[in-house]
Each structure stands twice: as structure tokens, then as C-alpha cells.
Amino acid sequence: MVSRSFAIVxxxxxxxxVARQMAEAGHTATVYDTRPHVAGNCFTARDETDVMVHVYGPHIFHTQHQHVWDYINRFGEMMPYRHTVRAMVGDTMYRMPMNLTLINDFFGTQFTPEEAEAFVTSKADATITNPVSFEDQALRFVGRELYEAFFAGYTKKQWGVDPTELPASILARLPLRFTADDSYFNHPFQAIPRNGYTPIVQAILDHPNITVHLNTRFNKSQSGSFDHVVWTGPIDAYFNFEHGRLGYRTLDFVKEVHDGDFQGCPVLNYCDVEVPYTRITEHKHFAPWETHEQTVTYREYSRLCEENDTPYYPIRLVEEKDQLLNYVQRARDERNVTFLGRLGTYRYLDMDVTIHEALQAASGMLSAMADGSDIPSFFTDPIGVA
Ligand SMILES: Cc1cc2nc3c(=O)[nH]c(=O)nc-3n(C[C@H](O)[C@H](O)[C@H](O)COP(=O)(O)OP(=O)(O)OC[C@H]3O[C@@H](n4cnc5c(N)ncnc54)[C@H](O)[C@@H]3O)c2cc1C
Incomplete structure (x- = not known):
């Protein structure tokens, strides 16, 4: 077998x-990251309180893929964790997601599951048969009262636009249940790494065929020194923003340290539009197996991502589609480059999907190389993909 060289951005x-899969197959991988640490947006670190902080926002691992679950467990200890979220509307705290308890608490009722379902159906706007916007979809699902209390303000703060301008597809992902189950995720595997995500990514990268360069921006002009480039940075940055900048939301976190317990739960959403932040995360609740006298909170503010900010959520407004199409075409025409990950394909991706797609891309490249073929360029077209 001929050993090939990969630049992994x-x-x-x-x-x-991808670096690990290539390295285990006998190829070399040179990994670059502009940041001073590995793990990208999943980076975790203990701060001065010794609490494990999810530095770029809260990350809960959840998946339905057995092979992804097996993969992550090879590299670190995953602790069972069931995520719950609470929401403030006015002065009242509710249990998310939208379930039997929330419906009864909000309307001051004592419905059975069947009664609650019939009640919500009676509130839902059945005249909306072809929902286009987020607002249409919410009104069609739960009616005006629940929409205005729990979705309208929060969504406006999170996305910076009115819910009438957002696509209906965003709400398709939110669960509505008529039981008291308040688990935030439905997946069979849900966990948080005992020592955070950073040592897991370090362990994945710990292989003699892998070299990591931190604090180093990869420049396209370096591509010629490698057989293939795997680009997980922003797709528009690869093409020097020639078709303009794709829209992202960024987050500002205001950190506070308190004694004891601040809010009694890991994530508390603030639904009212008058409250300028979207949520408060209390990091020690992500590690219920630990005890800490102090606690660390992040008050989270969402705003439009400017040139030097960290891109978080792709906005994907309808008007951006043409711009995105240009980049998709350019990516398809590019030789010897695979665009991967949340920035490389301009999609919101959970960690498990990220790992699944990276394993798939690596396996496709390895099969082609085993046949003696050229290394194919993989790219998941972000248009029309959730
Ligand atoms: C607030 C928030 C909360 C989330 N919560 C969850 C959750 O609870 N559960 C879940 O499963 N997923 C969650 N996610 C998604 C998760 O963060 C992603 O799935 C994951 O980070 C994707 O990994 P990635 O490697 O594709 O991208 P990233 O982690 O962003 O890594 C890309 C890396 O490329 C580097 N880079 C870019 N350009 C260059 C260049 N030119 N040269 C060198 N380096 C470069 C960047 O510095 C970055 O470190 C959340 C995301 C956000 C924004």
C-alpha cells in the first residue's frame, strides 16, 4: 500500500x-487548528473553581448510532447523563420540553394525557395547512398562547429575526409530548465524558502517524504539499469569501462564579423578549458525579457573527440560498479537497452526526485508495439538508 499524506484543517x-482513520490505515495526517487547543467548539476545561466548563456552550452527547457510541467509548469514559431544560416565562419556571406537565402548569389545568392532547389540538390553528415560516409551524402545532409564551421571544433573541422570517423546518425538530417525560433528548445513548471532551479528542489524535499544529492557520497555498486536504473550516473562508460571507449567529457568554447552587438545573431558558439573554447554563450540573462548593454560570447572548467572531449557528435564511449555491458549486469543482463538518458544509450538526459523517468520508476515501483509485473528494451538499 502506498502511504498518502493528508492535511486536516x-x-x-x-x-x-478523519485523521485517526487515515493514520490507522497507514497514512499520515498533519492537523492544523488556529486555536490554542484541540476539540473545536466541544472544548472543555476546568476553571479556577475546578468545575468542568463547556467553554463554547453546553454540549451533551446523544446518539442513536451504535457504531458512533462504540467509537467515542474507545477514547474516553462516558458517564450516563439525562439532560433536562427549564424555561422562565415571566416569573414562573416551567419544565421543558413541551409536555403534559408544562401544559397543565401553564394553563392551570389537571389534564390527563388524552385531555391535554385534545386541548392542544383545539388550540392549534388547523387553517394553516402549508406552513412556510417558524411562526406558521408553531401556530399549527400548539396555538397562539404556547407559541407566544415559549417560542416567539426566545426565537427572536436566538436568531435575531422575527419568527415569520425563519423557515418552518427549524421547529420541526422540537418535541411535543403528552406524558410527564421531561428528557430533552430521545436517543438511546446519552452521556457526558467523565473528564470532558478535550481528552477524548486528544486521545483520538494520539497516534504516531498524526502531527498536530495548534495556533496555526492552514493556508490553501500549502495544499500542494499534501495528497489530499480535509477542510473542516468555514466553506466561504476556503474560497476567500468570493461570493460574500455566509450568515452565522455567534454567542457571547458572560461568566459568573457563585457559592453553592445558582439555579438547580443545567440550562434555564429565558423566553421573554425583554430579557436580553437567551439562557443561563450552570456547568457543574453536567457532571452530577462531582461535588463543588462553588458554581460557574454562563449567561448567553446571541447576535450576528461579525468578521472576527466565532461562528456558531448557520442562519440559512431563504435569501442566502443563491450565495450558498455558489459555494456548493465551487466545492464540487475543487479537486483533492474534502469539505466536512459543521463549518465545511454550513449545517448545524450534532457531535454524533459529525463523527458519523467523518467515519463515512474516511471509509469512502480508504476504499478508493485500496482500489488504487484517486482519493475522491467528499462533500455533503448543504442545500436541502437539515
Ligand atoms: C452552542 C452550541 C451547543 C452545542 N451543543 C451540542 C450538544 O449539546 N450536543 C451535540 O451533539 N452537539 C452540540 N453542538 C454541535 C457541536 O459543537 C458540533 O457538532 C461540533 O463542534 C462539530 O465539530 P467540527 O469538527 O465539525 O467543527 P468545530 O468543532 O467547529 O471544529 C472546526 C475547527 O476548525 C478550525 N479552523 C477553521 N478554519 C481553520 C483554518 N483555516 N486553519 C486551521 N484551523 C481552522 C477551528 O478553529 C475549529 O477548531 C453544539 C454547537 C453549538 C454552537
Whole structure:
């Protein structure tokens, strides 16, 4: 077998997993990241309180894929964790997601599951048969009262636009249950790494065929020194923003340290539009197996991502589609480059999907190389993909 050289741009899960797969197959992987650490946006670190902080926002691992679950367990200890979220509306705290308890608490009722379902159906706007916007979809699902209390303000703060301008597809992902189950996720595997995500990514990258360069921006002009480039940075940055900048939301976190317990739960959403932040995360509740006298909170503010900010959520407004189409075409025409991950394909991706897609791309490249073929360029077209 001929050993090939790969440049891997980005040391998040996408880059680390591809690097590992290539290294284990006897190829060399040189990994670059502009940041001073590995793990990308999943980076965790203990701060001065010794609490494990999810530095770029709260990350809960959840998956339905057995092979992804097996993969992550090879590299670190995953602790069972069931995520719950609470929401403030006015002065009242509710249990999310929208379930029997929330419906009864909000309407001051004592409905059975069947009664609650019939009640919500009676509130839902059945005249909306073809929902286009987020607002249409919410009104069609739960009616005006629940929409205005729990979705309208929060969504406006999170996305910076009116819910009438957002696509209906965003709400398709939110669960509505008529039981008291308040688990935030439905997946069979849900966990948080005992020592955070950073040592897991370090372990994935710990292989003699892998070299990691931190604090180092990969420049396209370096591509010629490698057989293939795997680009997990922003797709528009690869093309020097020639078709303009794709829209992202960024987050500002205001950190506070308190004694004891601040809010009694890991994540508390603030639904009212008058409250300027979207949620408060209390990090020690992500590690219920630990005890700490102090606690660390992040008050989270969402705003439009500017040139030097960290991109978090792709906005994907309808008007951006043409711009995105240009980048998709350019990516398809590019030789010897695979675009991967949340920034490389301009999609919101959970960690498990990121790992799954990285394993798939690596396996496709390895099969082609085993046949003696050229290394194919993989790219998941972000248009029309959730
Ligand atoms: C607030 C928030 C909360 C989330 N919560 C969850 C959750 O609870 N559960 C879940 O499963 N997922 C969650 N996610 C998604 C998760 O963060 C992603 O799935 C994951 O980070 C994707 O990994 P990646 O490697 O594709 O990208 P990233 O982690 O962003 O890694 C890309 C890396 O590329 C580097 N880079 C970019 N350009 C260059 C360049 N030119 N040269 C060198 N390096 C470069 C960047 O510095 C970055 O480190 C959340 C995301 C956000 C924004």
C-alpha cells in the first residue's frame, strides 16, 4: 500500500476522526487548528473553581448510532447523563420540553394525557395547512398562547429575526409530548465524558502517524504539499469569501462564579423578549458525579457573527440560498479537497452526526485508495439538508 499524506484543517471532532482513520490505515495526517487547543467548539476545561466548563456552550452527547457510541467509548469514559431544560416565562419556571406537565402548569389545568392532547389540538390553528415560516409551524402545532409564551421571544433573541422570517423546518425538530417525560433528548445513548471532551479528542489524535499544529492557520497555498486536504473550516473562508460571507449567529457568554447552587438545573431558558439573554447554563450540573462548593454560570447572548467572531449557528435564511449555491458549486469543482463538518458544509450538526459523517468520508476515501483509485473528494451538499 502506498502511504498518502493528508492535511486536516481543524482539530474538532470532524478533523480528529478523519485523521485517526487515515493514520490507522497507514497514512499520515498533519492537523492544523488556529486555536490554542484541540476539540473545536466541544472544548472543555476546568476553571479556577475546578468545575468542568463547556467553554463554547453546553454540549451533551446523544446518539442513536451504535457504531458512533462504540467509537467515542474507545477514547474516553462516558458517564450516563439525562439532560433536562427549564424555561422562565415571566416569573414562573416551567419544565421543558413541551409536555403534559408544562401544559397543565401553564394553563392551570389537571389534564390527563388524552385531555391535554385534545386541548392542544383545539388550540392549534388547523387553517394553516402549508406552513412556510417558524411562526406558521408553531401556530399549527400548539396555538397562539404556547407559541407566544415559549417560542416567539426566545426565537427572536436566538436568531435575531422575527419568527415569520425563519423557515418552518427549524421547529420541526422540537418535541411535543403528552406524558410527564421531561428528557430533552430521545436517543438511546446519552452521556457526558467523565473528564470532558478535550481528552477524548486528544486521545483520538494520539497516534504516531498524526502531527498536530495548534495556533496555526492552514493556508490553501500549502495544499500542494499534501495528497489530499480535509477542510473542516468555514466553506466561504476556503474560497476567500468570493461570493460574500455566509450568515452565522455567534454567542457571547458572560461568566459568573457563585457559592453553592445558582439555579438547580443545567440550562434555564429565558423566553421573554425583554430579557436580553437567551439562557443561563450552570456547568457543574453536567457532571452530577462531582461535588463543588462553588458554581460557574454562563449567561448567553446571541447576535450576528461579525468578521472576527466565532461562528456558531448557520442562519440559512431563504435569501442566502443563491450565495450558498455558489459555494456548493465551487466545492464540487475543487479537486483533492474534502469539505466536512459543521463549518465545511454550513449545517448545524450534532457531535454524533459529525463523527458519523467523518467515519463515512474516511471509509469512502480508504476504499478508493485500496482500489488504487484517486482519493475522491467528499462533500455533503448543504442545500436541502437539515
Ligand atoms: C452552542 C452550541 C451547543 C452545542 N451543543 C451540542 C450538544 O449539546 N450536543 C451535540 O451533539 N452537539 C452540540 N453542538 C454541535 C457541536 O459543537 C458540533 O457538532 C461540533 O463542534 C462539530 O465539530 P467540527 O469538527 O465539525 O467543527 P468545530 O468543532 O467547529 O471544529 C472546526 C475547527 O476548525 C478550525 N479552523 C477553521 N478554519 C481553520 C483554518 N483555516 N486553519 C486551521 N484551523 C481552522 C477551528 O478553529 C475549529 O477548531 C453544539 C454547537 C453549538 C454552537
Amino acid at each position: 481543524g482539530a474538532g471532532f470532524s478533523g480528529a476522526v
